[in-house]
Amino acid sequence: xxxxxxxxxxxxxxxxxxxxxxxxxxxxxxxxxxxxxxxxxxxxxxxxxxxxxxxxxxxxxxxxxxxxxxxxxxxxxxxxxxxxxxxxxxxxxxxxxxxxxxxxxxxxxxxxxxxxxxxxxxxxxxxxxxxxxxxxxxxxxxxxxxxxxxxxxxxxxxxxxxxxxxxxxxxxxxxxxxxxxxxxxxxxxxxxxxxxxxxxxxxxxxxxxxxxxxxxxxxxxxxxxxxxxxxxxxxxxxxxxxxxxxxxxxxxxxxxxxxxxxxxx
Amino acid sequence: xxxxxxxxxxxxxxxxxxxxxxxxxxxxxxxxxxxxxxxxxxxxxxxxxxxxxxxxxxxxxxxxxxxxxxxxxxxxxxxxxxxxxxxxxxxxxxxxxxxxxxxxxxxxxxxxxxxxxxxxxxxxxxxxxxxxxxxxxxxxxxxxxxxxxxxxxxxxxxxxxxxxxxxxxxxxxxxxxxxxxxxxxxxxxxxxxxxxxxxxxxxxxxxxxxxxxxxxxxxxxxxxxxxxxxxxxxxxxxxxxxxxxxxxxxxxxxxxxxxxxxxxxxxxxxxxxxxxxxxxxxxxxxxxxxxxxxxxxxxxxxxxxxxxxxxxxxxxxxxxxxxxxxxxxxxxxxxxxxxxxxxxxxxxxxxxxxxxxxxxxxxxxxx
Numbered sequence: 001x002x003x004x005x006x007x008x009x010x011x012x013x014x015x016x017x018x019x020x021x022x023x024x025x026x027x028x029x030x031x032x033x034x035x036x037x038x039x040x041x042x043x044x045x046x047x048x049x050x051x052x053x054x055x056x057x058x059x060x061x062x063x064x065x066x067x068x069x070x071x072x073x074x075x076x077x078x079x080x081x082x083x084x085x086x087x088x089x090x091x092x093x094x095x096x097x098x099x100x101x102x103x104x105x106x107x108x109x110x111x112x113x114x115x116x117x118x119x120x121x122x123x124x125x126x127x128x129x130x131x132x133x134x135x136x137x138x139x140x141x142x143x144x145x146x147x148x149x150x151x152x153x154x155x156x157x158x159x160x161x162x163x164x165x166x167x168x169x170x171x172x173x174x175x176x177x178x179x180x181x182x183x184x185x186x187x188x189x190x191x192x193x194x195x196x197x198x199x200x201x202x203x204x205x206x207x208x209x210x211x212x213x214x215x216x217x218x219x220x221x222x223x224x225x226x227x228x229x230x231x232x233x234x235x236x237x238x239x240x241x242x243x244x245x246x247x248x249x250x251x252x253x254x255x256x257x258x259x260x261x262x263x264x265x
Numbered sequence: 266x267x268x269x270x271x272x273x274x275x276x277x278x279x280x281x282x283x284x285x286x287x288x289x290x291x292x293x294x295x296x297x298x299x300x301x302x303x304x305x306x307x308x309x310x311x312x313x314x315x316x317x318x319x320x321x322x323x324x325x326x327x328x329x330x331x332x333x334x335x336x337x338x339x340x341x342x343x344x345x346x347x348x349x350x351x352x353x354x355x356x357x358x359x360x361x362x363x364x365x366x367x368x369x370x371x372x373x374x375x376x377x378x379x380x381x382x383x384x385x386x387x388x389x390x391x392x393x394x395x396x397x398x399x400x401x402x403x404x405x406x407x408x409x410x411x412x413x414x415x416x417x418x419x420x421x422x423x424x425x426x427x428x429x430x431x432x433x434x435x436x437x438x439x440x441x442x443x444x445x446x447x448x449x450x451x452x453x454x455x456x457x458x459x460x461x462x463x464x465x466x467x468x469x470x471x472x473x474x475x476x477x478x479x480x481x482x483x484x485x486x487x488x489x490x491x492x493x494x495x496x497x498x499x500x501x502x503x504x505x506x507x508x509x510x511x512x513x514x515x516x517x518x519x520x521x522x523x524x525x526x527x528x529x530x531x532x533x534x535x536x537x538x539x540x541x542x543x544x545x546x547x548x549x550x551x552x553x554x555x556x557x558x559x560x561x562x563x564x565x566x567x568x569x570x571x572x573x574x575x576x577x578x579x580x581x582x583x584x585x586x587x588x589x590x591x592x593x594x595x596x597x598x599x600x601x602x603x604x605x606x607x608x609x610x611x612x613x614x615x616x617x618x619x620x621x622x623x624x625x626x627x628x629x630x631x632x
Contacts (some may be wrong), residue, residue, distance in 0.1 A: 123542060
């Protein structure tokens with residue numbers, strides 16, 4: 001069984017229309033501070049519909065903070081951030097509208113441990129989208145088949161392996177039929193032998209045309225899937241280029257150093 | 266060890282040694298100080314237990330008898346309970362109508378017992394509770410369907426203790442949850458009010474709260490708006506318990522990792538959906554032991570209403586003991602209500618343990 005996890009047409013009944021070709025995420029002059037610490041410095045970025053962006057950089061470079069600003073898990077203090085033409089600011093109504101369109105996968109999975117896998121998946125469609133329970137369960141089951149663990153539907157997250165949990169987390173985000181998927185180091189908490197099963201699911205998703213912004217150090221994934229690789233350091237975007245160019249011919253010295261470090265072994 | 270495992274033949278953990286003597290040696294006489302403790306306890310047991318049995322059973326007056334008969338006996342005077350037991354259990358409630366509170370208590374305990382089983386949760390249980398509460402109120406208060414009216418200054422004993430406890434917890438628990446959420450709120454005004462309330466109430470003894478509820482509130486309220494004594498005491502108890510429960514719930518809330526909040530936010534759940542569906546179910550499960558601790562403490566604390574002149578279990582017992590002739594029987598009286606309190610609190614504790622292990626097995630991690 002195949003499921004349509006492709007983003008719904010941009011001119012859908014819920015959510016403002018975006019003309020084709022318009023960027024789905026627009027970031028201009030974004031600044032963020034934690035106290036006195038300047039985490040994001042004048043970040044500009046625009047992501048087109050269907051584009052796959054891989055963000056990498058040393059820890060503390062602000063890459064996670066950047067994607068967490070996109071669905072307002074972090075507040076930014078200066079600059080403009082538009083998702084689907086809706087401006088992200090401290091306005092609860094806007095934030096809810098944006099979060100419905102943006103799925104997020106976390107490093108630590110963040111599944112709800114008191115709910116079964118099935119209930120984890122159905123929760124948001126039923127409560128946020130008001131989907132009838134039966135319909136939500138059917139979609140959830142199809143998505144579990146997509147991530148290849150339909151037999152785990154009635155288990156609790158604590159009974160699954162890390163890789164299985166992360167695949168459930170991806171399915172949970174997809175249940176809301178988001179137009180954009182954000183991945184915050186989705187494989188960093190996994191044992192090595194489980195990384196591939198998660199990346200495979202992400203590659204399939206990319207092939208279907210999902211707009212994806214992925215913070216990761218999996219350079220193989222970046223090479224295979226990304227339209228653009230972005231390198232961040234100290235709160236700035238240092239370099240962005242298609243993967244072929246990025247890996248073979250990095251322009252900045254800092255990028256070269258970073259690549260040297262993570263690709264050396 | 267008797268059974269040896271030969272190398273290369275590992276089949277499972279070695280069998281645990283059995284036998285009474287081995288058990289004794291390992292548990293009671295494994296070190297010199299444990300041996301000493303065991304001997305002291307055995308010696309004390311030999312000295313205390315026979316005297317206890319003598320007083321409680323063998324030398325006790327079991328039949329109905331006047332207080333004079335007890336004075337000659339060396340043991341407990343259970344005749345006191347023959348005479349005053351019903352007064353202790355029901356207070357000033359009219360003697361011939363005491364089947365009504367009995368039935369009401371049975372009804373309440375039945376409903377609680379059924380609700381303790383999660384499988385019964387549903388629409389029918391809600392209807393049963395609604396009908397049950399009406400029936401209980403009707404039975405206790407009367408004044409309709411041919412039942413005579415009994416004003417609430419005649420309510421007393423066990424039904425009053427249970428009523429104050431159950432109604433108190435039913436209102437204080439949600440109030441405590443709201444206070445805990447308020448204390449962790451991002452809204453400064455809400456947070457300040459909740460913190461002030463919790464700290465103020467926790468900084469004051471329950472007796473003071475009860476006195477204030479019973480003496481001060483009427484002073485401030487206009488004459489025509491008088492609330493009766495029982496209701497004032499109930500409000501005081503609720504206010505007090507809510508502050509303590511709020512801190513227990515807050516402890517549970519703090520144990521929930523930030524990722525749970527973020528995952529709920531990222532899925533677009535509203536604040537109340539997030540709290541009700543994700544955060545509170547986990548926080549309250551974690552908080553079951555301290556919650557039950559507070560519940561049990563609260564049930565026993567209701568006995569303090571005695572100081573504002575309500576005849577709960579303790580009040581009725583004190584009153585029964587104030588009667589000429591029965592005054593020396595306080596040991597029997599207090600033992601009797603201690604037993605009642607123990608049964609209530611121990612069953613609550615047992616239920617919470619069962620609940621905990623059931624919630625635990627549902628989601629046990631594989632590791």
